[in-house]
Amino acid sequence: MTSKAEAHDDLPKESGPAGGWGSLRSIARITGMSDPSSDALQTLWRQNKPGGFMCASCAWPKPANYRAFEFCENGAKATLWESTKDRCTPDFWNDHTVTELLSWSDHDLEKTGRLTHPLRYDAASDRYVETSWADAFAAIGSALVDLPKDDVVFYSSGHAGLEASYLWALTARLYGNNNLPQSSNMCHETTSVGLTEVIGSPVGTIIWEDLEETDCLFFFGQNPGTNSPRFLHPLKEAKERGAKIVTFNPVREQGLISFVSPQDPVAMITGKETKISNQYHQLRAGTDIAAILGLCKAVIEADDAARETGAAPVIDWPFIEEHTNGFAAFVDFARSQPWAAITSACGLTEEALRDAAQIYMEAERVIGVYGMGLTQHTHGADNIGMLVNFLMLRGNIGKPGAGCCPVRGHSNVQGQRTVGIAEKTALIPMDRLRTLFDFDPPEKDGTHIVDAAEGIIAGRIKATLCLGGNLMRALPETDQLEQHWRAQDLTVMVSTKLNRSHLYPGKAAFILPCLTRGEKDEQASGPQYISVEDSFSMIHGSIGKQEPASTELKSELDIVASIAEVITEPHPKRPWRDWVADYSRVRDLIEATYPDDFKDYNQRLNTPGGFWRGNPARDRIWETDSGKAEFTVPEKLNALGFDDAEGRFTLITMRSNDQFNTTIYGYSDRFRGIEGTRDVLLINEADMQREGLAKGQIVTLVSDADDGISRRLPGLEVIPFDLPLGTIGSYYPECNVLVPLSLHDRTSKTPGSKGVPVKIEKA
Known part of the structure; x- marks a missing residue:
């Protein structure tokens, strides 16, 4: 290849x-x-x-x-x-049972419209029935009081604002545990762990102005066209001022190839495209370590040659000497790896890697952009370490126009971590919580989402409360979770629409409908702002103006406070109703808990572009054990948790153009030319011929993990597609059934959904 x-x-x-x-x-x-x-x-x-x-x-x-x-x-x-006018009222359940809805698609479930009333599952009729808010909270409180504290999980998606998230974390700790897994556990937890180890910061180092000053961007495993399309505007502007863009991705993603700005009338009339990537390298899935090592090896060799001839150095030696640790070991490793081993591992030629490295060496300010193509692997942290190695060779961290740019998925997923949604106690200022709220926070680390899922399957987890999301559908090991989810004593879901997780109710189960971010949130002190954090660590205020879909809806913060009131003891330092009445009081608490990040929080809430909460690594202050940025040496040349084997393919789970996370808007993936279906297997034509497959043939994907567990996804239509040999693709979340819970990053436990071992079974 x-x-x-x-x-x-x-x-x-x-x-x-x-x-x-x-x-x-x-x-x-x-x-x-x-x-x-x-x-x-x-x-x-x-x-x-x-x-x-x-x-x-x-x-x-x-x-x-x-x-x-x-x-x-x-x-x-x-x-x-x-904003749909469709409504899923309690009357919907007069005509439908939960069992019947199991045959509905994810799209059709959400298409029923906005949930309007709190609902309780009635096992006798196999239906959800309307309940009052007071009865729902009372029943939730009664169930949780009797359960062992360690057996309850407080999950949150990235939807809730910082205020509700802060109180959700406080609620769990007042209840008695740190079982606060979050959607980051399934996507960018590898970033939080991996970046912290090498630069001392769990988040990216760039801000908006860096996009305006950079002269080069390297992309690894990130697809802005589908996942973050507003990114395409600064990419277009960068190309127009002469910046170069190099992409490494197994899949040819249209957003990194060409773009027509819908806000440019001339481009819309003429169809003039901006070519995005100067080079596009389709490497084998899970082999970014080898590809980045090849880039680093080319830079090191060029610097060796420059020193021999007395030319200007290629490596930023002042940065290396002042700011890094472990450089010598990494250089020795890079020099020891033969080019043949590198190219064999990633499927790219030495010439291609040297061409990409040449662009890097000619640039003064380089940003390294990545997404879940790096994080969702068994050795995902090694991926991130290699990218940081690459950037550091020429001092491309902590200077204008350069840095590390992980692109987060969900709107406030990073911010929720910032305000306390975390299972690791070392990340939380427990002493401040102790003083502010007069209690002794639990000392034991809580459960990661993978641990929680394993606990549900094993029967250890007795209750799951979800602040947003479609958790069961988003997790790996779908079949086993479907078999065991209902065995829980209690399931609670704060939701805006019906989703598949609602169809697996616990022995007691409640759906609590909430306002969306775009709707008016009127409380005793008036209309309420919430706030969110973006991928660049900027905090933004947000206020809704739409009329709520139902007068019965509560805000996420009100729901959190109401649950807290029935599972924690009353205390003058915990005036939940006062916090519901005025969210600015919650922001004052966040500022008191995290004073360095949220100074003058309320005063700066609506700063244009947001206000920055800071990042020491951007100022070349490395909060690592050594006090310096760390070069690392990977264990192997790919990030996969398995080796090549006869008949084994590496499956990448992908999103279509018509979805966001588990939300399926429709059945059009125009960038890949797929219409009307999601049941597809994308595969290289040469692989098709070798396997004896024909276009349109229906096949089954079968797990090829070495754990003896049967996992199958039938009914997939074979579609020839431009992918590297041995790499195949299909859609998330349908493919979650094939992802073992045990297949995860070794340090962060992020599921390895971008490198799944499978075989193809013909009908």
């Missing part, structure tokens, strides 16, 4: 560029499908602007100098989908 450097013209043109009329048509289609309320367009106009509404989709930053339309295709879909 060779690299596709500078290769754009040979792409399937039917996919078209990212953005452009395709984006507008896609938004129009979802508008028609969701039938949004009349004030949805006003919400879009206010989206991601100071004093406005912060998108509930991805965590891409909101610039201070915003555009007229500061939303992307996916952001518009998320807002329109939540």
Whole structure:
């Protein structure tokens, strides 16, 4: 397999560029499908602007100098989908049982509309029935009081704002545990752990201004066209001022190939595309370690040659000597690895890797961008360590226009960690909590989401409370979870729409419907702001203006406080109703708990572009054990938890253009030319021939993990697709059934969903 450097013209043109009329048509289609309320367009106009509404989709930053339309295709879909006029009232259950709904698709479940009333599962009728808020909270309190504290999980998705998240963490600790897993456990926990080990910071180091100053970006395993389309605007601007972009990804993603800005009238009229990637290298899935090592080896060899001839050094030696540790061991490792081993591992040629390294060496300011293509592997932390090695060779951390840029998925997933949603006690200022709320916080680390899932299967976890999300559908090992989820004594889900996790109720089960971020949140002191943190550690205020879908809805913060009131002891330092009445009082608590990050929180809430909570690594202050940034040596040349074997393929789970996380808006993946279905297997034509497969043939994917557990996903249509040999693709969350819980990063336990061992079984 060779690299596709500078290769754009040979792409399937039917996919078209990212953005452009395709984006507008896609938004129009979802508008028609969701039938949004009349004030949805006003919400879009206010989206991601100071004093406005912060998108509930991805965590891409909101610039201070915003555009007229500061939303992307996916952001518009998320807002329109939540703004639907469809309602899933208690009457819906007169005609449907939970068992019947198991045959419905994820899309059709959400298409029933906004949930309007609190619901309790009635096992006798196999239906959810309306209940009062008071009765629901009382029943939840009674169930939790009798359970062992360690057997209860307080999960949160990235949807809830910082205020509700802070109180959710406080509630769990007052209850008696640190069982606070979060959606980050399934995506970027490898970043939190891996980056902390090497640079002393759990988050990326760049801010918006760095995008305006950089002259080069290297992408690894990240797809802005589908996952963070607003990123395409600064990429377009970077290319127009002469910056270069190099991409490493097994999948040819259209957003990193070409883009037509929907906000550029001339481009829309003429169809003029901005070519994004100067080089696009399709490496084998899970082999970024080898590819990045090849880049580093080329830089080291170039520096050796420069020193021999007396030319200017290529490596930033002052940075290396002052700011890093472990450089000599890493250089020895890089020199010891033969080029043949590197190219064999990643499937790229030495020439391709040297060409990419040349762009890096010619650039003064380089940003390394990555997504779950690096984090969701058994050796994901080694991926991140290698990327940091690469950046540090030329001092590309802690200077303007350069740095490490992990792109987070869910809107406030990073912020929830910042305000205390964490299972590790070392991350929490327990002494401040002790003083502020007059209690002794639990000392024992809580449960990670993988541990929680294993506990549910083993019968150890007795209750799961979910602040947002569709947890059971989002987790690996779907079949086993479906068999055991109902055995829990209690399941509680705070939700806006019906989803598959609701169809596996515990012995007692409640659905608590909440306001969306775009809806008015009126409390005793008036309309309430919430706040969120983006991928660049910027804090933004958000206020909804839409009329709520139902007068019965409560805010996430109100629901959290109401649960807290029935499972914790009353105390004058815990005035839950006062906090519900005025969210600014909760922000004061957050500032008191995290004074360095949230100084003058309320005063700075609506700062254009957000206010930055700081990052020592950006200032080259390394909060590591050595006090320096750490070079690391990987154990192997790929991040996979298995070796090549006869008939074994590496499966990448992917999102379509018509989804966000587990939310399926529709069945159009226009960038990949797939319409009307999600039951597909994408595979290289040469692999098809070797396996004796034909286009359109229906096959089953079978787990090839070495654990003796049967996992199967039948009914997939074979579609020839441009992928490296041995790499195949299919959609998340459907493929979660094939992902073992044991297949996860060794340090963070992030599931290895971008490198799953499978075989193809013909009918």
